[in-house]
Amino acid sequence: MRGPGGAPSSLFPPPSPLLLYTLPVHIVETAGLTRRFGTVTALDALDLAIPPGITGLVGANGAGKSTLFRILLGLLPPTSGTARVLGYDVATRGPELRQFVGYMPEHDCLPGDVSATEFVAHMARISGLPGDAARERTAETLRHVGLFEERYREIRSYSTGMKQRVKLAQALVHDPRLLFLDEPTNGLDPAGRDDMLDLVRRTGREFGISIVMATHLLGEIERVCDQVVVIDGGRLLRQGPLADFTAxxxxxxxxxxxxxxxxxxxxxxxxxxxxxxxxxxxxxxxxxxxxxxxxxxxxxxxxxxxxxxxxxxxxxxxxxxxxxxxxxxx
Structure with a gap:
């Protein structure tokens, strides 16, 4: 991970010099982005330009947030329009892009019969880290998210809050430049929500990782984010710095x-x-x-x-x- 300004932090060993680069002016850009599922339009000619920092993507359930994330990750093709993430065209350079991006999905998708250490290390290896580096980063990442003491327990025995932390850890372990967090406080009680938001804030502020966090809770945006993007029915309603919204x-x-x-x-x-x-x-x-x-x-x-x-x-x-x-x- 990097500290503010892109300098390597002490959380992880410094990444390879080949992976160091300056973030583009906009970490996410879309033009006329549209996605239809039969007669349902999930995204409708969406134009976005998101700068580095922590951005809140807010909208009601069904507004198109998860569909947008899947397109930006190169996992779902758009019906029409274009999208670029970190300067990469998601339609043609998805595999190359994903080495620089971490994704925390909304729904529970964790294997229950392995430990957090085994799962996060496996995800690190999938992302291209060699064995020793994968194990070292796994330990430090689980320490960062607060699971170091519980890292050898099977995931099936974890609480909802602990499972959310595992999902965040696997998104962080390969030292991404950008995180997509889909409803990171989903299913958490108020105390767990506060802890997760604090973890998201520290990850963005202390390590210089840009974050796009999807949520339907406006209070979470106010506590964590620098920028706000509001979509509804797959259309952009409003976008800008948080200070413009809360003047x-x-x-x-x-x-x-x-x-x-x-x-x-x-x-x-x-x-x-x-x-x-x-x-x-x-x-x-x-x-x-x-x-x-x-x-x-x-x-x-x-x-x-x-x-x-x-x-x-x-x-x-x-x-x-x-x-x-x-x-x-x-």
Whole structure:
């Protein structure tokens, strides 16, 4: 694996110099990409240009995310259109491309009667690593995903969360430049989901591996991703940096320790409009005097200010009208 900027990290031995190269401007590019299954159109003239980093591919179940992944891996031919991954044409250079790409499928696809060490080492050998290197990388990869102590147990005895980690390990073991993760938190409880998202974030941030993560949960995108791609019914709805989707609004968010009811009364007494959202107070930002009023009122009531910032728009709030419009059109 590489550290930030593509430099080799200490997790794995440095890869062969022949495998070191600079990522292209776009790790994924598609033009008019279409895939039909009989009368069903899974992808409909999809145009994408995804830069390096961690990208969230979001859409409801059946939106076309898994179909897109299979095409980008060269496993499924498109009906029409073109696709390039890491600069490789997926239709003509699929086998060459796959040595630089890791794939974590959505569904359970693991053999139950072998250990994690045996399975991940086997996948490393399939990817072209010699025996000694495969075993060494397998041990370090399983340590990275948190399965080192359990690596000799049969996979059938693993929990759902552990099986998800095995799937991530086999996608990482050959030191890919790009990971495709299809619903990596599928079937996990909240604690397991948090752990998996943290693992995905660290893999991308610490080792410089670009990631495209498919999910239908917008909260996961907000926690992990730099870029967002939204598809619905096989069509592109919206794409861009996460910051463009969650820009600051004209609402001030305030959280205090102390008598917030008294704070609300004081602020309203000064002519300010105050609303509640759980433990937060929300005020329209109409100038610096609003900030001054909150500060002075909180100080006068001996309330400690925990948060005082412009509220950011949530992804769910932004996409709801677009998704509803797309459903209405269908």
């Amino acid at each position: 600051a609004t004209g609402t001030l968010l305030v959280e205090v320790e102390g008598d917030d009811d008294a704070l609300v009364a004081v602020l309203r007494g000064r002519g300010l409009r105050v609303e509640r959202d759980g433990r937060y107070l929300l005020l329209p930002v109409a100038g610096e005097h609003v900030l001054d009023a909150v500060r002075d009122a909180a100080a006068g009531l001996d309330c400690g200010i925990v948060r005082l910032e412009r509220r950011r728009q949530a992804l769910e709030d932004l996409f709801r009208p677009e998704l509803e419009a797309a459903d209405a059109a269908r």
